[in-house]
Structure formats: C-alpha cells, structure tokens
Amino acid sequence: MPVARPRRLSLAVAVVAVLALSACNDAESPSADPSAPTTATGDAPAPVAPAVVTLVEPGAAPRRVVALDVEEGHMETSTLELTSTTSVDFMSSPPITVPMTIPFTSTVADVTDDGVTVEVVYGKATVAGGGLRKDALDQARKALGYLDGVTARVGYDRSGAVTSRDVEVGDDAPDVVGRILEDVVSQGSALAVAFPTEEIGVGARWKVASAISVGGSKVGVVSTYRLTELTDAGYAVSVRATQVTEPGDTLAGKVIEGSSTSTGTVRGQTGLLGPAVARSSTEGDTTVEVGGQRVRTTFEVTLRATTQ
Template identity: 30%
Template sequence: MAATVSLSAFLTACGDDAPDPSIGADSASPNEVTVPVSAVAVDLLDPGAEPRSPVSYRLAAGIEQRTTLVTEAKVSQQIDTQSAQDFSSPEITLLLDAQVAEVEDTGAAVVDLTIDEATSPDARLGSALEDSDGSGAGLTVQPDGSVTALRLRPTAESQDIARSAIEQAMYQSVYRTVAFPEEPLGIGAQWTVRQQVVSGIALEQTTTATLVARDGDRLTVDYTVTQAPESPTWTLPNDAGTLQIEQYTMEGSGQVVVDLARPLPVEGQVRVGGEQAYTDPNGATALRQGTDNTVRWESE
C-alpha cells in the first residue's frame, strides 16, 4: 500500500477533480501547458415558466473583467487504524484580470487570464505565492458556457508549491462551471450537465441546475453536484496494482451568478465533499478519506 498511499496523497492534494496535466497536454511555449477539459452533455428537464428565451454567451474580443477566485480543498486520509493524516490544500485567493483575446468562427471565446495577485492565509504558501504575480492562465469558453480547454502559464520564478496551488484552483473552478441547454429557458427551468472527471479514478459528474432569477444577461443559477466512479476498481498507474472502491460519495451544492457578456462568473459559491473508502484486492488493508472542497467567485 505504500505506493498507493503516496499516489492517493498526490491526487487528493490536487482536489477531487484535478485532471492529470500529462494527459493530452500540449505545450504552446516552454512555460505554457494546455490541458483539454472533458466535453459536457446537457439535458433539459423542465423549460421553466413563460416567458422563455435562449441562453447563450455573447463574448466579444476585447471584453475585460476583473474578479477574484477563492478555493480550498480539505482532505483527511487514514490507513486502517493508524492516525488520520491531513493532505489539505490551503485556501488560495487569485485576483484575476480576464480579457477575451478572440472569438472563433464556432463562437468559442479564447480568454486570457493574468494573476494580478495571489495570496493565502497559510504562511508557507503565502510566501511562495509572492513570486507568482503575473502568472497567466486561459480558457476556451463555448457559447453554452462550458469550458473546453485550460491553459496554464506560470512565471519562471514560480515555486513548485505555488504553481501547484494555482493549477489546483483553476482545475476546481473549471469543473464547477455550469453549462446551459440550447432550448429557451424561463424561471424555474431545470437541466443536467454530465461530464467525465479524471483524477486517478474515472468519475461521472452530474450537475443539476435550476434557473432562479434573470435580469437581462444576468442569470442566477442554483445547482447540485454529485460524482460516481465509472468502475468499482481503481487501476493504479505504473503497474502499481488495483484497489477496490468500497465507498464513494461526493456531493454538494452552490449558487452562481453569470453575465452572458462576461467570460467568468460574477459571483457565487459551491461546496462539494464526501467520504471514500478503498481496499487492496485481498481486503487486508483499507484506506479511507474525507474531502471538502470550496470554490468561491467574488467581483469588486
């Protein structure tokens, strides 16, 4: 189980839904990596009350937005009856300057992000983040609001701990994005967004969203999130063996306010957590962990 524990510590430290940057990553420059984001499937359950109207982002080149992203991932892990260990990622706050660089013929918007300031109440991480100001990131945002690519561009001076924390924060925010259906929506409309999340284990994430308010381009959406493993077995990389998934619960809820003329959420918060349990094939050793992740958007 030593390799398993080491791997699990790495994965959980990345949050419940951090994809592996090495999977399908493409480097545009020595310091930039592009990570594909899993496609979404959106299904309308209820169109809501009249009047109804289409929901589609109208992002134009040159649009700018300044907002703050705050994330935190709490992880507790225990092997058999040993004392629980803390693999949490401290809270991190990123002040982001976003600009729509271009809009492709498909309507997808290429959004550039610059980290104007990165801070954390954790002393060690906070000190390391001081060298990360000016780091960049980017998103490809579809007209339905889904994100299909994430770009990461740390500064040459960025320390590993700071680089990892920023990557985790961006991953968490991307996989908490709410996409909209093609059909016209009214207040009370409800739909689901299904997406595969890969974080060592292949998971299916289902987001159930409800439109609770709309004022022109400004929409308020309540939503719940659940995750379930696609297989009862976790096949570890590098031929390290397998684990049986004895228990996997991951669920939460939140609210987001979006502006269809802006690339990032205006405000909102979502909290997702749960309990997981794994055993080796012989059932001789058990690994349990509890997770609690928070993503929050704030506008000035």
C-alpha cells in the same frame, strides 16, 4: 442577452488534493524532483471531451436562449475565497481547516460566431495556517505558490461549455507541481455552467455530464441546474453536482475510490464572464493506497467567488 458564466465551484476539490498531499507527508508519497522537466504546452489549446447537456424542463414563459455575449478585449478580475476542512484516517491525524484565497484575471482574447477564447492569469494565492504543521503549511504554500503567473487559455462555445483548454506553467515549476496546477485549472474550466441550446425560462432544469482529470485520475461529473432568475441584467441558477473518481494511479497514490457532492448558487451579470457572486458547499471522501496502506481522506469545502 444574459451571460452564461463558466463556473469554478469545484476548483476547491483540486486544492484539497494539494493540501491532502501535505497532510499525508508522513506516508510514503511521491515527492517533487526540482530537476524534473517542466510541464509545457503548445500554442493551440487542447480540445476536451464535450459536455453532454440535457434539457429536463424548459421553464416558464417568456423563454430565451442564454448564451455567452462578451466583447473581445474585455477584462475582469475574480477572487476565490475557500475554506477546506480535511480529515485523514492516518496515525490519528486531527482534522485540518485551511482558509485560502486565489485571485485571477480573465481577458477575452477572441470572439467568433461559434464561441469565445479566454486567457486566465492566476495571481498569488494566500494560505492561512489552520491546523497544518509549519512544514506542511510551507509545503502547501510552495505548491500553490507556483500558481502565481500561471496562464490558462480556455475556449467556450456559445452555450458556455468548454471546448478547449491549455495551461502554461512557469519554467521553474517541477513537473509534479505542473500537473497539479493543470488539474486545478482544468477543474475550474471543465465545470462551467453549460446552458442548453434551447430556449429556457425561470424554473428550467437541465443536466450536464462531463469528465475531468484530477491528479491523473479520471473523474465523472454530473451537475443538475435550475434557473431561478432570468432578466436583461443577468441570471441566477442553483446547482447540485456529484463527482465519482475512477480507480487508478495518481500523484497521491493509487485511488481505490472517491466521490463528492456539491450544492451552490451562481448569480451572473450581463457583460461579465465570471459570476458576480457564487457560493458552494462540498463534502466528499477519497481512499488512496500509499506504500501498501490504504488512507481515507474526508473533506468539506465552502467557497465564495466574486467578479468585478
């Protein structure tokens, strides 16, 4: 049975948020306190609000149920390559383009009739300079540097939807950085390719509604999928996702409004957790009130993810 792969396409949005904090460091923004306590988590993964999957069109025959089909102990390595271009409407700041790479290893820790539990260990992220000043680049690299060694434990049901999530942050990570890293991981796991529980065939379409947290702000996500290929060797889907951020206080300031749209493709391979190849393109903007002044940030992100 083809494997329904957890999708990490919108992880880029969380990384852009980290870089936006660096780009806006001339404004009055919160700073990390090295003596602040580290964000810690318990042994049991925390439950998350379930995604709502609605089948729109079952597709052509032959049809089948697409479900996670992996063995306990299976291990694989994945790499995210993404390039973000960010423009901040503040003091005539020029656009900033930053390429980065984030590696991680996934291990299937447990398999039951109801779902699977996966342990994800992130490696050292690399960040190229792009248009960042040296101090801002150093700040971005330091923030993403805490990702190295971070472990996430994520539970999925058989359809590929996230049911629980827990993140372990290093003891030396400031609390503010710990929360940023939790946002990075939560975006990656929350935007999984959740397949319908019904039988589907090529041409099938379905919608997935979910909610995630980014920087302490609630984000509603609606993704529309179309199955373009389904064989014993794997599957391929196209996806379009929209995100809308609720107003409220966040790590970067008070969010007034924010939204983004992503389009992409995911090709899964039987026996793999991660996508053999996934590509996406995202455009969005966010307006944040910092120190009594509103700052609008627009961003474009291209991403390529591979697993072996």
